[in-house]
Each structure stands twice: as C-alpha cells, then as structure tokens.
Amino acid sequence: MAVVTNTKKTSATNLWTMIFAVFAVLGAVCWVLQLTRGLQMTNLDTNNMWGLYIVGFMIFTGIAAGSLLFSAVPYLFKLEEFKPYTRIASYLGAVASIVAASLFIIVDIGNPERVWLFITSGNWTSPMFWDFIMLSSYMVISIIFTRKLILLNEGKIEEKGVKGIAVVAFVAGILVTVTSFVFSFQVARPLWSTPAQPLSFLIAALVAALAVLMILSHILNKSGYVKMPIGLLAKMGKLTALLLCIELIIVITEILIGLYPGSGEDYAAFIWLVTGKGAVGFWLMMVALVTAIVLLAKQGTLPKVGLLLGGAIIALIAIYLIKSNLLQAQLFNPLITLPGTPVYGETTGPYVPSLLEIGLSLGIVSLGALLLNLGFGKLNLGTTANTRKL
Amino acid sequence: MRYAMAIDLDRCTGCHACSVACKVENNLPDGIFWNRILTAGGKSMDTPSGTFPNLSMQFLPVNCQHCENPACVKACPVKATYKREEDGIVIQNYDKCIGCRYCMVACPYASVRQFNWKKPEYAIDVAMGDAAITPHQYNTVEKCTFCTHRLAQGLKPACIDTCPNRARIFGDIDDPNSEVSQAIQGRSYFHLLEEKGTKPSIFYLT
Numbered sequence A: 001m002a003v004v005t006n007t008k009k010t011s012a013t014n015l016w017t018m019i020f021a022v023f024a025v026l027g028a029v030c031w032v033l034q035l036t037r038g039l040q041m042t043n044l045d046t047n048n049m050w051g052l053y054i055v056g057f058m059i060f061t062g063i064a065a066g067s068l069l070f071s072a073v074p075y076l077f078k079l080e081e082f083k084p085y086t087r088i089a090s091y092l093g094a095v096a097s098i099v100a101a102s103l104f105i106i107v108d109i110g111n112p113e114r115v116w117l118f119i120t121s122g123n124w125t126s127p128m129f130w131d132f133i134m135l136s137s138y139m140v141i142s143i144i145f146t147r148k149l150i151l152l153n154e155g156k157i158e159e160k161g162v163k164g165i166a167v168v169a170f171v172a173g174i175l176v177t178v179t180s181f182v183f184s185f186q187v188a189r190p191l192w193s194t195p196a197q198p199l200s201f202l203i204a205a206l207v208a209a210l211a212v213l214m215i216l217s218h219i220l221n222k223s224g225y226v227k228m229p230i231g232l233l234a235k236m237g238k239l240t241a242l243l244l245c246i247e248l249i250i251v252i253t254e255i256l257i258g259l260y261p262g263s264g265e266d267y268a269a270f271i272w273l274v275t276g277k278g279a280v281g282f283w284l285m286m287v288a289l290v291t292a293i294v295l296l297a298k299q300g301t302l303p304k305v306g307l308l309l310g311g312a313i314i315a316l317i318a319i320y321l322i323k324s325n326l327l328q329a330q331l332f333n334p335l336i337t338l339p340g341t342p343v344y345g346e347t348t349g350p351y352v353p354s355l356l357e358i359g360l361s362l363g364i365v366s367l368g369a370l371l372l373n374l375g376f377g378k379l380n381l382g383t384t385a386n387t388r389k390l
Numbered sequence B: 001m002r003y004a005m006a007i008d009l010d011r012c013t014g015c016h017a018c019s020v021a022c023k024v025e026n027n028l029p030d031g032i033f034w035n036r037i038l039t040a041g042g043k044s045m046d047t048p049s050g051t052f053p054n055l056s057m058q059f060l061p062v063n064c065q066h067c068e069n070p071a072c073v074k075a076c077p078v079k080a081t082y083k084r085e086e087d088g089i090v091i092q093n094y095d096k097c098i099g100c101r102y103c104m105v106a107c108p109y110a111s112v113r114q115f116n117w118k119k120p121e122y123a124i125d126v127a128m129g130d131a132a133i134t135p136h137q138y139n140t141v142e143k144c145t146f147c148t149h150r151l152a153q154g155l156k157p158a159c160i161d162t163c164p165n166r167a168r169i170f171g172d173i174d175d176p177n178s179e180v181s182q183a184i185q186g187r188s189y190f191h192l193l194e195e196k197g198t199k200p201s202i203f204y205l206t
C-alpha cells in the first residue's frame, strides 16, 4: 500500500517538475525574443522604464531576506517549534530566491553580457551596486547557513555552532531595507523618498517569505517531506496578517498625506493612483490586502488549511500590487510633465506587463521552483525519515 | 573651467530648430530627441492655455542640464555615466552602459535621458551629421553630449549655432568674459528644479 502511495506521489512530483521545466523553457524563448528584438517587446517605455522585472527582483530579494530572518530567529530567540523548518527556509533563501532575484535583474538590463562591469567597474555611490553586494552576500550567507543547519540536524555539530551564522543571517535579513534605497534615495522621485519605504520593504520581505513558506510547507506536508502541525501554519498566518496590517496603515497614511494638500506633485501622483488611470491596480491592492488579512487572522479554534493557503496566495498578490503601484504612481507622474517634442513611448499609464514579460517572469519563477525541487530531492532538508525520497 | 549654456526664454520662439539641429548633427535614431521643446500652456505641444484673446504660452527647451551634482552619475552602478573633471560635461559611455535605466529613474529632468528600446532605425538611409559622433547602440541610454565632438574641433554645439533667434548661448561659466557669462550678467535667471540640489549648468534667462 505504502509503495502505491509513494508511486503516486512521485508521479505527481514528476508532473510538477515537467510543468516547471516547460515554463522555464518558455521563459528562455521569451528572453531570446527580447534579446533579439529589444526591450520594445516589453510594455516599458521612456516614462515607465521599470516594471514587472524590477517588481520581481524586489519580491524575490524580499523572500530571500525574509527566509534568512525566518531561519535565524528560532536560534536567536529560542523558538523551538520552528527550528525543524529552518533548513527549508534557508535553502529557499539560499538558492531559489536569490537565483530568481538575480535573473530578474539580468533580464531587465539591456546588455546582460556586460554584467561583469558590476565587479570591474562598480560604483560605490549607486544603491543598485549596494544591492548587488547584498545579493551576493545573501547567497554566501544562506549557503553556509543551510549547510550548518543540515549538519546540526545530522548531529554532526552542536547548536551553538550555528549561533554565529544565525546572527549574521539576521543582520543581513534586516538589511533588506537597503533594497528600498534604490528607490528612496532618488531626489527625482519624491513619492519614494519617505522614511516609511525602508520599513515597508522589510515588512513586504517578511510577508512574501512567510507566504511562500506557508504554501511550501503545505505542499511538503502533503508529500510527507515535512510534518508541520496546522497550529504552526496558523501562527505564521497570524504573524503575516499582523504585518499586512502595518503595511495597510503605511499605504493609507501615505495616500492621505499625499491627497490632503489638494494640489502639487504628490497630489497629482496619488490622484492618478486612487481615482485616475492607476485606480484599478490601487483598489485591487486594497481588496487583496484586506482579504488576506481577514483570511489569515480569522482562524477560529480550528484553523483551515484552505483558508490559510488562500490567504498566503492573496498576500503575495497584495505585495506585488503594492510594489507595482508604488513604481507606476511615480513613474507616470514625473516632476516635469509639460508636453513637448514626442519621443518613444511617453505613455501615461496604467502599465500592464506584455505577454512576453509575463512569460519570461513565469520562466524565472519556474526555474526557482525547479531548483527548490532539486534541493529537496538531494539535500536532507525535511523533518521526516523519507525526506530524501521526494 | 565649466561649460554652461544659457537659454533666453524671452527670445525663444519655440521653432524647434535647435531640436532638429541636434537630431541631425548627432544622427539620432527614430523616437529619440536629446533636445526637446516643451510648452508651458495647453495640454499638447505648441498650444496655449486660456481662451481667445486671453491666451498664454511659453516655450521651454530642455536637454541634459549637465548638472554639477548629477543624480544620474551617482546612480549608475557601473560608472557608464560620469562627469568630466576638466570641463564639467556629463558624459555617457555607450560601451559601458548595461542598460539598466537607473539613470533615467534618477534624473529629475524627465526624458532628457532616452533608451534605445530597439535597434536604432533612421528616417533616411544615409547617416546624417558629423562623422565624429559615437555610433548609437542598441539597449543603451543616451543623452545630450554638449556636442563634445564639436567642442573638440573648436566649434560650438550645433543647437547654439542653429538658433535663429540667438536664444542659446554657450561657453565657460568660470570665465567672466565668456559669452555665456556675459549673457547672464544683469539678467534674472533660474535653473530647472533648483530645489533638487543637482546644480544644473543650464541657465534659463527670463
């Protein structure tokens, strides 16, 4: 009987692997198209020069940072019940998300073959260069951390052996606020230059990581790779809901502060967002935020996996929309809006990614999922005995 | 020495001659203008605000401001754009540009930096302008060069020589006897978005 179940599981895993592989190949085809025909294949333009890829980068950097925090906190604050799942979290941070985040930058830039200039000609004053340093260090930290956690699990090292790297991982995770500097340090973009931005980025990172971990734990629970009690999942859900509440407060206060004066550059951008061309994205974001909070917070005495899962997925959508709206509201409302000699694509929004951008992004996410799957198969990350057989 | 440009808004008639001169001189690809003439008035270019006969319209030519404290230079992660120490010109190195468009995000002067979203295409089959210009590159950002190729030949920028109303004046702002220093003497002027702290080298005379 057990054998039959295992076969079923294996074929289900194979099916997913195939699906992800197909999407990854599709993504590669989209990239080739984009490289040969240029970024005109995207819906980006002179005003709206950053879009889905940059949001993808932000989210996956967030997942990486959030996973590092999730892995470090149980060792620093002695949360025993979460310790068994830190291996999965740190691997998620180590490989899948960092690879995905880096790929999102690689596909966004016009000349990926020149990316080595980050090393040979890095500019210390550029927040984007800081991001490069940060992503590289995340990679190193997570790999070391994952390895130590596996050794700890196998009983080859003591728990105090992971304390040091846990501290480093914790600090690195908090430093995800640096990602926000790419935006908040720009004098040309007043909407982004608020002290709330770094905090908002940290929260988004944690929410994204928690949501992905919840979804992942559920899948791995079903396949028998880990056994995470529903109570823990519910706790993660509640924490996510709390964080989303803070994010909601930040969003609402920013909007109110922008709208209150009744005119000016911030007002123009926020009016564009709330009642203008960006309204669909904005109100979808509000609905997603509130729905996710309700689903994740209101669990009663018997938490339901379905609701938690739905909440996690909607939370991810909300984070995407928050980041995308933040970009668009500012890019479509630059400091100088006088009409003039027409140049390539001076659109006024809203921005919806092109099919090619979506295909390419799905490809990157699928590649991340494949790497994740590979890690689960090859490394000892789970909590049950048949861990390696997935 | 610091190159600067004065644009006399009282003299500018919004004829777009400088814009076209720049386009031809630098063989700019389709969809790209380094020097744009904005209209402060109605909703579209070259239209006034108000109702006849109470109309108002003001032209505002905008190219890269060659800022003394350029936001683009700070932002570029790979030093593809930098300020030339000897004369303050903000240079764009096409060969180094990775095409991340961060400089476009960072520059407060909307659209002075433009990206080659496709392989450069041209309205006519033969190349125009000066042979000394750097060829345009696919997937890179470009902008006004202050016509460095003409300065190297001892000439003034193309837009300066072309302006039929002599609204554009160019020279070394550190030299009190230069044309540009003389032009701003005794005149009131402003810099675009001065409050952003970029310290532009373009003086708008009013």
Ligand code: SF4
Pocket: B063, B064, B065, B066, B067, B070, B071, B072, B073, B090, B106, B107, B108, B109, B112, B113, B143, B198
């Ligand atoms: S105007 Fe913009 S592109 Fe030109 S130097 Fe200033 S910041 Fe850079």
Ligand code: SF4
Pocket: B075, B076, B077, B078, B079, B080, B081, B096, B097, B098, B099, B100, B101, B102, B103, B104, B140, B141
């Ligand atoms: S697009 Fe080119 S010049 Fe602009 S910031 Fe990126 S690498 Fe630097």
Ligand code: SF4
Pocket: B021, B022, B023, B025, B026, B034, B035, B063, B143, B144, B145, B146, B147, B157, B158, B159, B160
């Ligand atoms: S200085 Fe040269 S490149 Fe700059 S706007 Fe004038 S003609 Fe164009």
